[in-house]
Amino acid sequence: MKWIVAALAVFIGCAGYASDIRQPNIVMVMVDDLGLYDLNCYGYKAVDTPNANKLAEEGMFFSNAYAGSTVCTPSRAAVISGQAPARLHLTNHISNQHFAPENPILLNAPEVTALPPETVTFAEKLRDNGYSCGFFGKWHLSRQKPDASNRVVDERTQPDNQGFENNVGGNGNGGPPGGWFSPYKNPYLPNGPEGEYLPERLANEAVAYMEANKDKPFLIAMWNYTVHSPIETTQELTDKYKARKQAGAKVGNPVYAGMVEAADNVLGRLLQKIDELGLRDNTLVMLTSDNGGFNYGVTDHPPLRGTKSWLFEGGLRIPLIVRWPGKVKPGSVSEERVTHLDFFPTFMEAAGIAVGPDQILDGESMVPVLAGTGGMQRDAVYFHYPNYAWHAKNRLGGAIIQGDFKLLNWYDDDSVELYNLKNDPSEKQDLAARNPELAERLKRKFKKWLKDVDANMPVENPEHRDAGERS
Structure with missing residues (x-):
């Protein structure tokens, strides 16, 4: 608080x-x-x-x-x-x-x-x-x-x-x-x-x-x-x-x-x-x-x-x-x-x-x-977008920005992308694999924020799972 x-x-x-x-x-x-x-x-x-x-x-x-x-x-x-x-x-x-x-x-x-x-x-x-x-x-x-x-x-x-x-x-x-x-x-x-x-x-x-x-x-x-x-x-x-x-x-x-x-x-x-x-x-x-x-x-x-x-x-x-x-x-x-x-x-x-x-x-x-x-005075800003946009092509996810670094967390597979916005404002160079500790720390911080604000999360589509099982 x-x-x-x-x-x-x-x-x-x-x-x-x-x-x-x-x-x-x-x-x-x-x-x-x-x-x-x-x-x-x-x-x-x-x-x-x-x-x-x-x-x-x-x-x-x-x-x-x-x-x-x-x-x-x-x-x-x-x-x-x-x-x-x-x-x-x-x-x-x-x-x-x-x-x-x-x-x-x-x-x-x-x-x-x-x-x-x-x-x-x-x-x-x-x-x-x-x-x-x-x-x-x-x-x-x-x-x-x-x-x-x-x-x-x-x-x-x-x-x-x-x-x-x-x-x-x-x-x-x-x-x-x-x-x-x-x-x-x-x-x-x-x-x-x-x-x-x-x-x-x-x-x-x-x-x-x-x-x-x-x-x-x-x-x-x-x-x-x-x-x-x-x-x-x-x-x-x-x-x-x-x-x-x-x-x-x-x-x-x-x-x-x-x-x-x-x-x-x-x-x-x-x-x-x-x-x-x-x-x-x-x-x-x-x-x-x-x-x-x-x-x-x-x-x-x-x-x-x-x-x-x-x-x-x-x-x-x-x-x-x-x-x-x-x-x-x-x-x-x-x-x-x-x-x-x-x-x-x-x-x-x-x-x-x-x-x-x-x-x-x-x-x-x-x-x-x-x-x-x-x-x-804050140390980070957060974004949560768990819904499809009008074009239905976006990937459901969220983001945290702390200092020069921005972490994207995708909700479908819980994967992340990490960018240095100061050096790479175009978000072309994903640094997550090269900086796993930083990526994990930011991910934990983001997940804690989601819990603190009681964010609603997307849910699994049972029809999609069933389709995978039938294939």
Whole structure:
């Protein structure tokens, strides 16, 4: 329970912060499926992301940030709760039972199919301490009804019952139900004029909310549907990047590049409004993604191996930029290994809100890193993905990263792979056979973590065993 003691020491120590000055506004922008190298400031030089670039110049750029999981729903659960998806038993898409390949060795681990209503979210903590909390975009923590209504099974799992006073567009869908242009076919987002572009609509809603709540601390959770499929954007942006590609620029997929710029435009609208309201100096702005980038012909992530839904680095590494004037040194770069689990305790410390002993948090505050006064204290980070992804090709397993080393543990045969991420970020050289003692030590540590968080594990498929016996 060292993490509880450490969290209490930090939060109790700063509990008086909010009584002296107004608590900072928090604007969290999460771009769906944005890969580590999909922003101009992270290396995608053919795409224009001036607002992300500006944020990096004025804040802290993280080069070693990780998602809470390799797919949407568990990562979002990690963000909103500060708890490991393994602890929540919310480990994959909602619901994923149809993703298993034909006659697999293992069946999916038992899973929770929506964020449990009793889960304490960072929005609830902020709301209870004087914040106005607005949600805009993709939620994906509720379970959809099995019909065409696009409504959820249990409204208690929706944003407006999880600490937010409003919900603009969030439901259980992984992508925009009606596509990118109005009519949206989303019961949680009234249609706009025909052809209205969804990212622009969400930005309009968010800046209006900021205007209405400017006189008290506010939280804006702008969880964009972009850049998730379907791969489509405005004709103007599509034409721009088609022309750029034809001129010889390394654009990749022009439509996807346009989607990235559209997401950056949303960030720009929020930053502009913050300045208009005179709130820049007291607003923490975070830009990140929910998991590693999508692939399938629209983007890539070399030298990283894998993409969304894989336990390799391409599925787990994410962009992260934080601006907090007066706290974060402009233009600073951090190589600290941070994860989605750290956002909840970071927001609590930033707002001066103490976390009680009954609140389980698996992350730790990033404030010392942001302020340049210290580093992260944990000795390892963990991942548990015991379910098949939508492509049904991934191998069920988990991972531990400690120092420079990453161990993958595959659940079908309990085998391991060991990589030195500092020397081999592409995860090409498996060192397990050459370092059996290190591999075994990390494996034991990982297994202990699985037990500590009461992780659900995949189960053997009796049909597969029977097939083997008959052959």
